Amino acid sequence: MGETLLGISSEYLYIHGKKPKLVEDIxxxxxxxxxxxxxxxxxxxxxxxxxxxxxxxxxxxxxxxxxxxxxxxxxxxxxxxxxxxxxxxxxxxxxxxxxxxxxxxxxxxxxxxxxxxxxxxxxxxxEDKAWILDTEGIKKKLRVLVYDIETTEFEEGRTDLPIDILGFSSFDISIESEKNLDKEEFNFEIKDIPSSWRDCEVIQFVSRNEDEEIDNLLNFCNMVRQHDIISGHNIVGFDNRQIHGRVEKILRERTDSLSKGQIELFREFLNQYSRKDRSFHFGVGSEIINLYPSTFDTYLGVRKFYPYLDDFGLKSVAPFLGVKIEGRVYLMPSQIRIDDRTLKYNKQDVQEQAGVTISLLEQALPLAFTTCMPFDMLLESGAVNMWDHMAMIRATKIKKIIPPLAKALPVAQSLLKLFPNVKKKEDISRASREKRNQISKDLIRIVKYGIEMPDWVEYPEVIFNKSAKD
Incomplete structure (x- = not known):
């Protein structure tokens, strides 16, 4: 019997209904x-x-x-x-x-x-040990946490700002799924899901001093480990980073005034339930923070499922998906205060994000299951990466060697430059050993495959025309 896998980091597996499990143990x-x-x-x-x-x-x-x-x-x-x-x-x-x-x-x-x-x-x-969101025909409940933060001291580039307001909503989704990998048959059903964002109660934590903030952050860390999906709009690039950075700063500066239990909970959050990563969009990299068991960033979700939109911001996306709030308040970062207007703004932010989350999860859940890709991997992947991942599963299943991950153009260019008269795969490997200090890491990854190198290495001139002028 396989496990219902929710997410994976470099060190932990996050299995439904269980504590994080070290990858190296299995x-x-x-x-x-x-x-x-x-x-x-x-x-x-x-x-x-x-x-x-x-x-x-x-x-x-x-x-x-x-x-x-x-x-x-x-x-x-x-x-x-x-x-x-x-x-x-x-x-x-x-x-x-x-x-x-x-x-x-x-x-x-x-x-x-x-x-x-x-x-x-x-x-x-x-090995049928675990598959993303596979319940093996049993109805299972997923707990979803949608949240949004506000800070009165916003400063571009800082990731340890005081968290003055933390609004959130929690709701359940029930799913039932099963697969037959031999026949490549996949069945996925959403059994229960909120019919409207209006059914989602919003709760707000307000921090008027650092002691209150610590209590609120401890409550948030505890909520993260009690939920299966953590959602919000652009949370990997902002909210998650601010929470993570703030917890790090409090541990550095307030350890002496924290209890052993508080320190353990904060460290558990940093070590087991969050992870720094890099996100790339059109080749531009930025630091992000993923929260676990799984992060569902609706900004990335909208960009994936509705790439034709002119604006992926919450202000534009929510009405597009039918989430319309009367008397919607909009504030600039400089207008954030601990007052009724900001609390209303934060509440409406959470309501919109809950509505967008519900709408997008109806598309993302079955896709994550079919591809066996957790949300943090799925939402960043284009169609090619999704097909590549599924092809790797199929190749491993039928015991076929997975080919190297390669960008053909620069590799072909290097082959023509370093080995202009070498055409056979075995000869390319042999020549590469002789010129080890001259070849790039990307080329090394290819030539190590020897007789299982891609066929195109024997005719790189078809891919790269060294006589071309543009």
């Missing part, structure tokens, strides 16, 4: 090693011998070496490749160990460039 980072089928047994033994004898090389990070298994080539449908998996202590060590095996032991490696959280999702899905 999964080990790994990658494939192979050579020629006729020499694979001897090559595996050679690697094991080198691993056992040396403590001064990256091989010391190896945790285990798997048995030889038969996998299908991605590029040659009729070809089988004998390979074995190498398991390492930590995910960030995979590239280093893989590089050493390729350059120093003259073996090929594969699946060494899959982001670790994605690797875990794929393996748990294929």
């Amino acid at each position: 999964h080990s980072p790994h990658f494939l090693v192979f050579s020629r089928n006729e020499t694979i047994e001897a090559d595996r033994k050679r690697l094991i011998d080198a691993w056992k004898k040396s403590q001064d090389t990256p091989l010391r990070h190896i945790k285990d070496v798997g048995e030889i298994e038969r996998l299908r080539s991605f590029w040659d449908f009729g070809k089988e490749i004998k390979a074995f998996r190498v398991f390492v202590d930590r995910s960030f060590l995979v590239p280093e160990v893989s590089d050493y095996i390729f350059f120093n032991l003259n073996l090929y490696t594969a699946e060494h460039d899959i982001p670790y959280h994605q690797r875990v999702l794929i393996d748990l899905a294929v």
